């Protein structure tokens with residue numbers, strides 16, 4: 149029996165041991181999910197909706213417990229962890245409205261009627277990273293279950309505790325055994341079986357671009373459906389005509405939230421040259437004021453990194469790089485790195501190009517709109533970004549020109565579950581959330597019904 153010791157990132161102390169599934173156990177659970185599929189698919193839409201609402205209310209009743217688990221397992225601030233547990237509840241409630249609304253279409257054809265159906269795929273495999281264990285799990289299983297699929301879910305090795313608890317709460321809420329199965333284990337074992345096992349019909353993966361590419365290659369073998377949410381290196385573009393005080397006050401939250409371990413982190417700040425000095429001065433004030441303290445303190449605004457390995461990786465990016473200024477961090481044990489600001493003058497710098505996934509932001513000056521867009525797009529990624537300007541025409545032009553899936557103007561809006569989310573370029577494939585998410589967990593079937601039994605075979609030539 150292999151176990152993994154979960155460690156509290158704020159203290160580096162062990163929390164608990166979790167048993168990791170073997171490949172054989174994974175196969176057995178995938179088969180159980182497959183056996184549970186026909187009955188779940190055939191649950192009447194209104195009843196499936198009721199079960200999802202019941203799941204949402206059981207999650208709501210355990211919000212504090214789930215949040216507390218995430219603070220200890222992932223080092224998330226209490227405020228964030230409460231939002232994350234609430235997000236699972238909200239996503240379930242939102243998609244609980246989907247079962248009765250999975251409409252097909254009726255398309256005019258001669259000699260009969262033509263109708264389409266959205267049919268569930270079967271078993272869906274969801275692979276979750278450690279940075280947002282609860283929301284990313286919910287963004288997958290909410291719409292997948294609503295569309296009538298059964299789900300097997302692999303949490304990240306580092307952060308399995310909330311997922312395991314959500315699996316228990318699903319049963320408590322009345323979801324039948326096998327409908328949502330949480331399988332803790334290694335990516336190379338459990339995650340790999342989701343890719344190779346023929347009974348898993350779709351894989352939803354969130355994580356590194358490198359592993360995402362492997363998964364896509366693996367899925368190609370069975371033409372398995374795949375959704376990928378990968379890395380980012382998003383730009384926060386601040387024009388000189390913007391409210392510079394507000395842009396500088398909010399910029400730290402757009403990159404240092406969750407200690408920068410956020411695929412949407414605005415980890416590149418582009419500032420128009422005429423506002424550069426003022427912005428940087430104000431940014432220093434707001435970065436130094438950030439409350440980087442014990443994440444279980446309700447006032448905490450930033451906690452530690454998830455692991456010693458992640459801390460080492462982030463510090464590696466700062467090796468030999470001159471920092472402009474930093475915020476504070478506790479000197480205690482745990483995987484702490486202070487919020488760090490680096491000035492970049494060359495787009496070839498690794499700190500400007502690579503996803504650091506830690507509390508590090510690079511700032512660069514630009515001269516005009518054309519240069520800002522060019523620099524923002526000079527990346528293989530395209531997940532999110534922000535634009536600060538008071539000029540509405542410019543805001544529209546730049547929002548349309550930046551190659552990225554999720555942009556906000558004069559704000560750094562977080563992901564909203566009722567709007568689509570996903571990446572351009574190497575940030576991903578497909579979209580999650582929003583009104584169309586359940587359709588991504590279905591096949592569209594087209595059926596023609598003849599009005600009279602055909603006298604002779606009449607076939608359209610392809």
Ligand code: NAP
Pocket residue numbers: 275276277278279302303304305306333334335336338339340354355356357359360362363377378379380410411503504505
């Ligand atoms: P990762 O290796 O891509 O892991 C993400 C998930 O995939 C985990 O559940 C992991 O399991 C699983 N996995 C790993 N190898 C697999 C394989 N061969 N087949 C199937 N599943 C597999 O990410 P990471 O190593 O945790 O983080 C590395 C970097 O990825 C970060 O520094 C960051 O740049 C990026 N990242 C991005 C996001 C995002 O939201 N876009 C999230 C996390 C990380 P294990 O936990 O067992 O390895």
Ligand code: MG
Pocket residue numbers: none
């Ligand atoms: Mg990895």
